[in-house]
Amino acid sequence: MSESIPDKEVIEKAHILITPYIHRTPILTSQFINELSGAELFFKCENFQKIGAFKARGGLNAVLSLSKEQLKNGVTTHSSGNHAQAISFAAAKVGAKAYIVMPDNSASVKVKGVENYGAEITFCPNTPEDRQNTVDAIVKKTGAAFVHPFNNYEVIAGQGTAAKELIEDAGVKLDAIIAPVGGGGLLSGTSLSAHYFSPGTEVFAGEPEGAADAILSFKSGKVEKAPFVKTIADGLLTPLGPKNLEIIRKHVKDILTVSDEEIIAAMRLLWERMKIVVEPSGAVVLAAVLKNRELFQGKKVGVIISGGNVDLGKLPF
């Protein structure tokens, strides 16, 4: 695996590599939400992406970048859901075995998704230590190649292709792009793409108050833990990776936190007005835009809707 921050050519190559397997997702707009926010918003709909989330991009780039030799014992990862599906999906595409470690409180729709791609699932308690220990045991036993869900430059380059498409397809020069931040794979990739493909476009992040580690790490410069972890945005629970943090400190303008109430209200707005199914982690960014009206007033803002994998039986409204 690569050991340096992806440059422009690396992201361009990643995009070419994964394009046959992914959707070039549409950019939708809503006059109603524009009026509500005071900004002009361009929603990059990664909820329509393969496996229902942007993570297909990073997972595919990481797996497609492995050699036949590296793939022969399969691939493994840990993930609360979307990255798990991404690696299972990518492994199925190249005919490799996938061993997936999932926290035992994962949403059933995400577990089903992983099962559908024929991956072998191992459940574990939902702590970073338990996840990593379980993966380590699998690597030791099977020799599978480990693809970290975010602290991995191939994954970062892959996730960056969503913002690259957004920049290419928006039809206007974006003043800003906002992405959600959990481990930081999407955010770091987004900030690199903005830097390379749309210099001058500022990158912001939306983070749940109930998993507010990135904002602390962003300020202190080292990986911090969240003061507490309790949020409906189940894709954004993990702390930043060191590789992600380094990029984010360099290329991200600010991190904006939002409450679960604000996330749920934004999610409902996306469902009701735009008729799209968005998971809570994907609604965090709209919540951040609506909460920081003065910051985005009159601006053209790309909003990355990260995913749409949600248990319809457990909606918060």
Added chain:
Amino acid sequence: MSESIPDKEVIEKAHILITPYIHRTPILTSQFINELSGAELFFKCENFQKIGAFKARGGLNAVLSLSKEQLKNGVTTHSSGNHAQAISFAAAKVGAKAYIVMPDNSASVKVKGVENYGAEITFCPNTPEDRQNTVDAIVKKTGAAFVHPFNNYEVIAGQGTAAKELIEDAGVKLDAIIAPVGGGGLLSGTSLSAHYFSPGTEVFAGEPEGAADAILSFKSGKVEKAPFVKTIADGLLTPLGPKNLEIIRKHVKDILTVSDEEIIAAMRLLWERMKIVVEPSGAVVLAAVLKNRELFQGKKVGVIISGGNVDLGKLPF
């Protein structure tokens, strides 16, 4: 108002007239649902249309076709919801007053939509007779122009533009198009567009078993009432209009009925796999395709997803 079945030029003119005010809605596809159905499906997403349903098209064409003189006392209609929003929306665009008669069991999201466009609402019991009597009283009192929700050639021509776009944008010659049938505005317009713009493309309808009037009328040749009316597809409750029936008898291949259980399952599939919010009336067509696998096997089928206005607080799953 026009008194003859819209010809090709009338639908083309309607399309030009309404284009500045509507979305050219995207066509989405799903590999998963293709495999499930055995057909190749092209979903025309009118749930993303202005006001959240195809009815914006017919409402706009009818209102934009009225003269200044005809508009000066406003417009009126009766509707369970989507046509009500369409007329309110269209009236607001031309600066006319809208008087809307809605059944007192209308979904609150649809009532709110009508209110947002500044229309004046009168509620009445949900029978065809009560609706018409209430509208007649408004016309007598105000002099407003009545735009029937479906038994109106301008409305039919407007609704036909959805299929026209589907035919133009699908990128393949469609073997069939399927649309839901309530009053028959969308279905009659769809069948005319297929006839004019894609000869040889067969048109089918999906109808709820719990409002199965169209299938009876289609066979007998006169407007029949449903044996009983009880379905979750609240946009498809009304019997066919005579103008709609005449066109449907000429240009529609068959009407396929589905149960509420089948509608809910199809709706859930659209939400879970395609991440789009679709109302029950819009899911009827996918339910009909899945139920009639042998009929559509291997075919390229355009599927008109009619709308996405649904009370999120009252989901059937």
